[in-house]
Amino acid sequence: MDLIPAPVSSVRLPDQDFPLDRTTTLTAPPELAGAERWLRSSLTAATGLPLAPGxxxxxxxxxxxGTLAAEAYRISVRPGHAVLTAGGPAGALWGAQTLRRLLGPDAYRRAPLRSEWVLPGVDVxxxxxxxxxxxxxxVARHFLPKSDVLRFIDQLSAHKLNVLHLHLTDDQGWRVEIKRYPLLTGKGAWRERSMVGYRAGQRRDDRPHGGFYTQADLREIVAYAAERGVTVVPEIELPGHTQAVVAAYPELGNTDVVDTSDLGVWTDWGVSHNVLNPSEATLxxxxxVLEEVLELxxxxxxxxxxxxxxxxxxKDSAAAQTRMRELGLSNEDELQSHIIRHFDRWLAERGRRLIGWDEILEGGLAPGAAVSSWRGYAGGIAAAQAGHDVVMCPEQHVYLDHRQAPGEDEPIPVGFVRTLEDVYRFEPVPPQLDETAARRVIGTQANVWSEFMHSARDIDYRVFPRLAAFAEVAWSALPTDPAARDFAGFERRMAAHxxxxxxxxxxxxxxxxPHPWQTWPGVLGRPIEGLPPVV
Structure with missing residues (x-):
């Protein structure tokens, strides 16, 4: 049946097909009404069938x-009756996605191309x-219009991915409306120009770039995602990656060592040295900011x-050094840890949890914090062994902005070569972890950084088809030994997908x-050659 991601089990029953017609009904109990609503909307658009309640x-x-896990489901298709049994609303949505896939690729279109539709007889x-x-x-480096974010959510849900980590702020732009601080978007959402490709190429696009999401936009994005089984996790960068903030509110910078009064939103890619000062006022x-973020x-x-x-x-700021002495901190790593610990407590008091990149381990990690392990596996291993939850997203394996092939035609080639097969053989749980620590790996994530992606078309090219391979890694019960995975079988299913x-x-x-229109001739990238995956 060429299902991606592969289910735990599936059996095709050729003599048990269920033809659908205008009398076919769609029924669900109140607790699964969201999945019913989504399935009817999707299939009615694609098939033209009304699927009235029955x-x-x-x-x-x-x-x-209720005896099934919340995201688990079963499907049984027989002549005249298809039953999707789910452990909860999420399981019903994932089962609904599978039902749509069983109807074939045309079920993903927004208008009917044919009149005959058949659910194949199956047990899943x-x-x-x-x-x-x-x-x-x-969306901080290159702003993506709201409609494209909603489209990306549809792509995630179709692949049974359930978290959209929305990177909303960085040196190059601030993308979330904060009503009490209007300059964050009034000034921080706009930069004068952008680098085109890597800095060594010395190319610039002198067209101003920017944009932001209103609070109404973000509420819409969150609600749209929730209807499709996707949770939106916002990222607000601090204390680094914050030049856009300092450009909007100069007093938040280290004003005793740098004149921040005429600082602009950064027009380079990379990491700016203009970071937040560590004062109580900054906290x-x-x-x-976070009070409004939590509302959204x-x-x-x-x-x-x-x-x-x-x-x-x-290090150069007398104010920062005084602050360290007041807090009894011995170095700047501990100062950063102080800031992270402060917001860990602040979020916990409001019933939320902090998650951050693995640098938050430096200087001591807040007890309740979780870690996104991006610099290889090492940070995630250390965090899991110390009892912290971990999301594995090592750059060397699942950064989908990295190039997919070594060819000269790859558009703005950056990073490691990571092919479809490389992504399929990624194993999120490192063998160094014992059973207890392994349970701390709560999941995995593929990251899509947009310095070299100017539009949804660019994102499509970088992300797919590799995101389908990643989705199977995240969902399916694949062998934990990457060498034992049936990539040939996945490739065969991928051809249909x-x-x-x-x-x-x-x-x-x-x-x-790439197709000719997917190339960027003459735009310099930053390829990294000959480096093995980092553990």
Whole structure:
């Protein structure tokens, strides 16, 4: 049946097909009404069939079974009756996605192309391996219009990925409306120009770039995602990656070592040395920011970055050094840890949890914090062994902005070569962890950084088809030994899955290489050659 991600088990029953017609009904109990609503909307658009509500025991029926795990489901298709049994609303949505896939690629279109539709006779049992199956979308470096974010959510949900990590702020732009601090978007959301490719190429696009999401936009994004089983986790960077903040509110910078009064939003890629000062006033400012963020995002986790914070300004700042002495801190790493610990407590008091990049381990990690392990596995291993929850997203394996092939035609080639097979053989739980620590790996995530992606078309090319391979790693019960995985079988299923991506309008990278319009001739990238995956 070419299902991606692969279910726990599936049996094709060729003589048990269920033809659908205008009399076919769709029924669900109140607790699964969201999945019923989504399935009817999707299939009615694609098939033209009304799928009116019916009675239990006929048509397509959703059933709740509380003995199943929340994201687990079963599907049984027989002539005249298809039953989707789910452990909860999330399981019903994932089962609904599978039902749509069973109808074929045309079920992903927004208008009917044919009049005959058949659900194949099947028995499917399924449940995910990990609870956190995520993708990071960086909208700070290149702003992505709201409609494209909603489209990306559809892509995640179609692949049973359930977390959208939305990277909303960075040196190059601030993308979330904060009403009490209007200059964050009034000034911080706009930069004068952008680098084109890597800095060594010395190319610039002198067109101003920017944009932000209003609070109404973000509420819409969160609600839209929730209807599709996706939780939006916001990222607000601090104390580094914050030049856009300092450009908007200069007093938040280290004003005793740098003149921040005429600082602009950064127009380079990379990491700015203009970081936040560590004063109490700065903490109060970001508490105000986060109060509004918490109103917009109901997610358990709030991502506060915590990565790549240059310490030079703190070392040179008399105010920062005085602050360290007042707090009894011995070095700048401990000063950063103080800031992270402060917001860990602040979030915990409000029923939320902090998650940050693995640099938050430096100087001591807040007890309740979780770690996104991006610099290889080492940070995640240390965090898990210390009793912290971990999301594995090592750069060397699942950064999908990294190039997919070594060819000269790859557009703005950056990072490591990571092919479809490389992603499929990624194993999120390192063998160094014992059983107790391994349970701390709550999931995995693929990251999509947008310095070299200017539009949704660019994102499609970088992300797909590799995100489909990642989705199977995150969902399916694959062998934990990467060498034992059946990549040939996945490739065969992937050939059929490309028709789904075509129907969705995803401009993925062809196996033979980019189409001419997907190349960026003459734009310099930053390829990294000959480096093995870092453990």
């Amino acid at each position: 009675r239990p025991g006929e048509g397509v029926e959703l059933v709740h079974d 049992e399924d449940a995910p391996r990990f609870g956190w199956r995520g993708a990071l979308l960086d 109060r400012f970001f508490e105000g 995002f109901p997610s358990e986790f709030i991502h506060l970055g915590g990565d790549e914070c240059p310490k030079e300004q703190w 490309l028709e789904v991506l075509d129907a969705l309008g995803v401009e993925y990278r062809p196996a033979a290489g």
